[in-house]
Amino acid sequence: MNENKIDTLHGIQEDEQIKVVFVFPDGSEKECEANIGETLLNVIRNNDIPIPCSCGGALACSTCHVVLDEKSFNILESDDKSASEDEEDLLEVASGLEDTSRLGCQVILTEELNGMRVQIPR
Numbered sequence: 001m002n003e004n005k006i007d008t009l010h011g012i013q014e015d016e017q018i019k020v021v022f023v024f025p026d027g028s029e030k031e032c033e034a035n036i037g038e039t040l041l042n043v044i045r046n047n048d049i050p051i052p053c054s055c056g057g058a059l060a061c062s063t064c065h066v067v068l069d070e071k072s073f074n075i076l077e078s079d080d081k082s083a084s085e086d087e088e089d090l091l092e093v094a095s096g097l098e099d100t101s102r103l104g105c106q107v108i109l110t111e112e113l114n115g116m117r118v119q120i121p122r
Protein backbone atom coordinates (compact mmCIF):
# COMPACT_ATOMS: atom_id res chain seq x y z
CA MET A 1 0.00 0.00 0.00
CA ASN A 2 1.21 3.48 -0.83
CA GLU A 3 1.82 5.24 2.47
CA ASN A 4 2.30 8.67 0.94
CA LYS A 5 -0.37 11.10 1.97
CA ILE A 6 -2.49 12.39 -0.88
CA ASP A 7 -3.84 15.90 -1.19
CA THR A 8 -7.34 14.74 -2.11
CA LEU A 9 -8.31 18.11 -3.54
CA HIS A 10 -5.53 18.15 -6.12
CA GLY A 11 -4.46 14.50 -6.24
CA ILE A 12 -0.91 15.48 -5.41
CA GLN A 13 1.25 13.52 -2.99
CA GLU A 14 2.18 15.66 -0.03
CA ASP A 15 5.79 14.54 -0.29
CA GLU A 16 5.90 16.19 -3.70
CA GLN A 17 5.07 19.53 -2.14
CA ILE A 18 7.26 22.04 -0.38
CA LYS A 19 6.62 25.21 1.56
CA VAL A 20 7.52 28.61 0.17
CA VAL A 21 7.28 31.70 2.35
CA PHE A 22 6.76 35.06 0.66
CA VAL A 23 7.92 38.07 2.64
CA PHE A 24 6.23 41.35 1.75
CA PRO A 25 7.92 44.77 1.89
CA ASP A 26 6.02 45.58 5.11
CA GLY A 27 7.50 42.49 6.79
CA SER A 28 4.33 40.42 6.70
CA GLU A 29 4.56 36.86 5.39
CA LYS A 30 2.46 34.35 3.49
CA GLU A 31 3.28 30.64 3.59
CA CYS A 32 2.30 28.70 0.47
CA GLU A 33 2.30 25.09 -0.66
CA ALA A 34 4.15 24.51 -3.91
CA ASN A 35 4.75 21.51 -6.11
CA ILE A 36 8.24 20.24 -6.79
CA GLY A 37 9.03 20.88 -10.44
CA GLU A 38 6.91 23.98 -10.85
CA THR A 39 8.32 27.46 -11.22
CA LEU A 40 8.18 30.15 -8.61
CA LEU A 41 6.11 32.09 -11.14
CA ASN A 42 3.35 29.47 -10.84
CA VAL A 43 3.40 29.74 -7.07
CA ILE A 44 3.19 33.53 -7.30
CA ARG A 45 0.17 33.30 -9.59
CA ASN A 46 -1.60 30.48 -7.76
CA ASN A 47 -1.40 32.35 -4.48
CA ASP A 48 -2.26 35.86 -5.68
CA ILE A 49 1.12 37.25 -4.70
CA PRO A 50 1.18 40.85 -5.99
CA ILE A 51 4.05 40.54 -8.47
CA PRO A 52 3.10 41.39 -12.08
CA CYS A 53 5.14 38.74 -14.00
CA SER A 54 4.18 40.69 -17.13
CA CYS A 55 5.65 38.47 -19.85
CA GLY A 56 4.26 35.26 -18.38
CA GLY A 57 7.65 33.62 -17.99
CA ALA A 58 9.01 34.33 -21.47
CA LEU A 59 12.17 35.88 -20.03
CA ALA A 60 11.29 39.21 -21.59
CA CYS A 61 10.73 41.48 -18.58
CA SER A 62 12.04 41.68 -15.05
CA THR A 63 8.75 42.16 -13.26
CA CYS A 64 8.99 38.73 -11.60
CA HIS A 65 12.10 39.84 -9.72
CA VAL A 66 12.34 38.39 -6.21
CA VAL A 67 15.09 38.15 -3.62
CA LEU A 68 15.76 34.65 -2.31
CA ASP A 69 17.14 33.75 1.09
CA GLU A 70 20.86 33.06 0.86
CA LYS A 71 20.57 29.34 1.56
CA SER A 72 18.07 28.76 -1.25
CA PHE A 73 20.06 30.94 -3.62
CA ASN A 74 23.18 28.90 -2.91
CA ILE A 75 21.32 25.61 -3.36
CA LEU A 76 20.34 26.74 -6.84
CA GLU A 77 23.89 27.87 -7.57
CA SER A 78 25.43 24.58 -6.44
CA ASP A 79 22.76 22.61 -8.29
CA ASP A 80 23.87 24.20 -11.56
CA LYS A 81 20.62 26.16 -11.68
CA SER A 82 22.15 29.60 -11.43
CA ALA A 83 20.87 32.49 -13.53
CA SER A 84 21.49 32.28 -17.27
CA GLU A 85 23.15 35.14 -19.12
CA ASP A 86 19.73 36.32 -20.35
CA GLU A 87 18.36 36.29 -16.81
CA GLU A 88 21.41 38.20 -15.55
CA ASP A 89 20.87 40.84 -18.26
CA LEU A 90 17.25 41.34 -17.22
CA LEU A 91 18.12 41.41 -13.53
CA GLU A 92 20.48 44.32 -14.18
CA VAL A 93 17.50 46.56 -14.89
CA ALA A 94 15.36 45.27 -11.99
CA SER A 95 14.80 47.70 -9.13
CA GLY A 96 15.95 46.71 -5.66
CA LEU A 97 18.55 44.27 -6.97
CA GLU A 98 20.32 42.20 -4.29
CA ASP A 99 23.08 39.58 -4.37
CA THR A 100 20.48 36.81 -4.13
CA SER A 101 18.04 38.26 -6.68
CA ARG A 102 16.44 35.94 -9.24
CA LEU A 103 13.60 36.07 -11.72
CA GLY A 104 10.74 34.03 -10.32
CA CYS A 105 9.90 32.52 -13.69
CA GLN A 106 13.36 30.98 -13.93
CA VAL A 107 13.41 29.26 -10.54
CA ILE A 108 12.24 25.64 -10.65
CA LEU A 109 11.37 24.23 -7.26
CA THR A 110 13.18 21.21 -5.87
CA GLU A 111 12.80 19.28 -2.64
CA GLU A 112 15.94 20.96 -1.28
CA LEU A 113 14.23 24.35 -1.49
CA ASN A 114 11.59 23.38 1.07
CA GLY A 115 11.06 26.35 3.38
CA MET A 116 12.60 28.86 1.01
CA ARG A 117 11.92 32.49 1.81
CA VAL A 118 11.16 34.83 -1.05
CA GLN A 119 11.36 38.56 -0.43
CA ILE A 120 9.21 40.75 -2.63
CA PRO A 121 11.19 43.87 -3.53
CA ARG A 122 9.68 47.30 -2.85
Ligand code: FES
Nearest residue numbers: 055057061064105
Ligand atom coordinates in the same frame (compact mmCIF):
# COMPACT_ATOMS: atom_id res chain seq x y z
S1 FES B 1 7.77 36.97 -15.97
FE1 FES B 1 8.89 38.15 -17.41
S2 FES B 1 10.95 37.56 -17.06
FE2 FES B 1 9.84 36.43 -15.57
